[in-house]
Each structure stands twice: as C-alpha cells, then as structure tokens.
Amino acid sequence: MRPAFHGFRDALTLPAWVVGMSLMGVGTLARDVGYPVEAAVLSTIFVWAGPSQVLFFASVAAGAAWSAIALAVGFASLRFLPMTVALLPLLRRPGQGIAMQLLLAHYVAVTAWVESFRRLPTMPVDERVPYFLGFANALILVSSITTFVGFHLAGLVPAPVAAGLLCLTPIFFLSSMVAGIRGVGDIVAIGSGLVLAPAASWAIGGGFDLIAGGVVGGSLAFAVQRARRRGPAA
Numbered sequence: 132m133r134p135a136f137h138g139f140r141d142a143l144t145l146p147a148w149v150v151g152m153s154l155m156g157v158g159t160l161a162r163d164v165g166y167p168v169e170a171a172v173l174s175t176i177f178v179w180a181g182p183s184q185v186l187f188f189a190s191v192a193a194g195a196a197w198s199a200i201a202l203a204v205g206f207a208s209l210r211f212l213p214m215t216v217a218l219l220p221l222l223r224r225p226g227q228g229i230a231m232q233l234l235l236a237h238y239v240a241v242t243a244w245v246e247s248f249r250r251l252p253t254m255p256v257d258e259r260v261p262y263f264l265g266f267a268n269a270l271i272l273v274s275s276i277t278t279f280v281g282f283h284l285a286g287l288v289p290a291p292v293a294a295g296l297l298c299l300t301p302i303f304f305l306s307s308m309v310a311g312i313r314g315v316g317d318i319v320a321i322g323s324g325l326v327l328a329p330a331a332s333w334a335i336g337g338g339f340d341l342i343a344g345g346v347v348g349g350s351l352a353f354a355v356q357r358a359r360r361r362g363p364a365a
Contacts, residue, residue: 134258138265141250147269150242151277153298157184158281159288164192168282175278176271179240183207215239221251222260235260238267241301316356323348 154175161171166188174184183204190200215236222235243266251259281288305321312318327348331340
C-alpha cells in the first residue's frame with residue numbers, strides 16, 4: 132500500500148488542487164441549469180473530464196436532444212484515446228486482466244497522464260499501478276469536493292474568476308510537460324504545438340484545429356527524434 136499512499140500524497144502537493152479549482156465551475160454550471168449537487172459531483176466521478184462535463188450541462192441548458200448530447204460528449208472525450216493507448220503500456224504487468232485495464236483507462240485524464248509519464252518510468256513495474264491509482268483517486272476526491280463547493284458558491288464567484296480557474300489545468304499541463312522534457316523530440320513537439328495551435332485555429336477551427344496541430348507537430352517531432360537516433364549518414 133506504500134506506493135498508493137505515495138501517489139495520493141504526491142497528488143495532494145499541488146496537482147489535485149489545480150485540477151480541483153478548475154472543476155469548481157462544473158458545480159456552478161450544474162446549479163445554473165437546475166441540476167442537483169449530486170449530479171454535479173457524480174459527473175466528476177464518472178465522466179472525469181472537465182470539458183465534457185461543461186459540454187453536458189451547457190447542452191442541457193440549451194435544450195439539446197439527449198442523443199445529441201451523448202454523441203457530443205463522446206466525441207469531446209476522444210482525445211483521451213491516444214493518451215490511454217500511450218499510457219497503458221507503462222501500467223501493464225503479468226497477469227493483469229481486461230477489467231483492471233478498463234479501470235485504469237477510466238482514470239486517464241490530462242493531469243494524471245502527464246504526471247504519470249514524468250514519474251512512472253523510473254518506478255519498479257509492480258509499484259506503478261498502485262501509485263497511479265493513489266494519484267488519480269486523490270485528483271478525483273479533491274475535484275469532487277471542489278465541484279460540491281462550486282455548486283454552493285454559484286453566484287458568489289465573479290465570472291472572470293470562474294473563467295480563469297478553468298485555465299489552470301492547461302497551464303499546469305504545459306508546465307508539467309516542459310518540466311518533463313527529456314530530449315530534442317520533446318522540445319520540437321512542445322514548440323511546434325505552441326506555434327501551430329493559433330495557426331490551425333485560424334485556418335481550420337471547428338474543433339479540429341488541435342487535432343491537426345497535434346498530428347503535424349507530433350509527426351515532425353517523431354521525424355526529428357528518429358533522425359537523431361540514426362545519427363549522421365555514413
């Protein structure tokens with residue numbers, strides 16, 4: 132149980148509070164559309180994706196059909212698929228069943244993902260899963276509490292402050308990625324993402340700008356890293 136405790140403790144040092152503060156707005160939004168606080172907290176526990184939760188409650192407020200809401204939330208969460216595919220190999224161990232892998236996949240979110248890539252590779256394989264579960268459960272616990280608090284603070288927090296809180300997670304995500312740089316490929320990936328994101332937003336937009344920028348920037352970083360591993364041509 133020691134790795135799980137260490138994961139829980141490490142999350143409480145800062146990451147859990149960053150994610151939690153950003154999810155206060157989910158509780159506020161749920162109250163604005165007339166949903167009970169239990170629905171807001173359960174959305175944090177089971178959906179565990181701030182943008183998807185905001186999309187859900189905003190769509191309910193707009194009177195959208197349930198089928199359309201489900202489809203929209205599903206597409207909004209597709210970004211977690213490549214993140215999960217990249218992370219699960221670090222968490223696999225002999226004898227691990229499909230049920231455990233599905234459970235681990237549920238916990239994959241932006242903060243848990245980037246922090247796992249920083250911390251897990253240096254850990255013994257048998258300690259990674261309990262550490263990850265301890266870390267991720269701390270994130271969800273704090274976020275559930277702040278969602279509850281946000282529900283009851285609705286109307287008391289100025290709109291600019293609430294909007295700023297939603298930006299905490301991407302800021303922390305970028306800072307963690309920079310802290311976890313291990314080579315030129317990482318530098319190229321982050322740098323090209325920062326450059327391509329506004330250009331793709333202007334040229335493409337429609338929600339596909341980040342995907343296009345990520346594919347182009349990631350492919351460029353992969354090509355650079357692969358070329359460096361091959362070394363100069365003979």
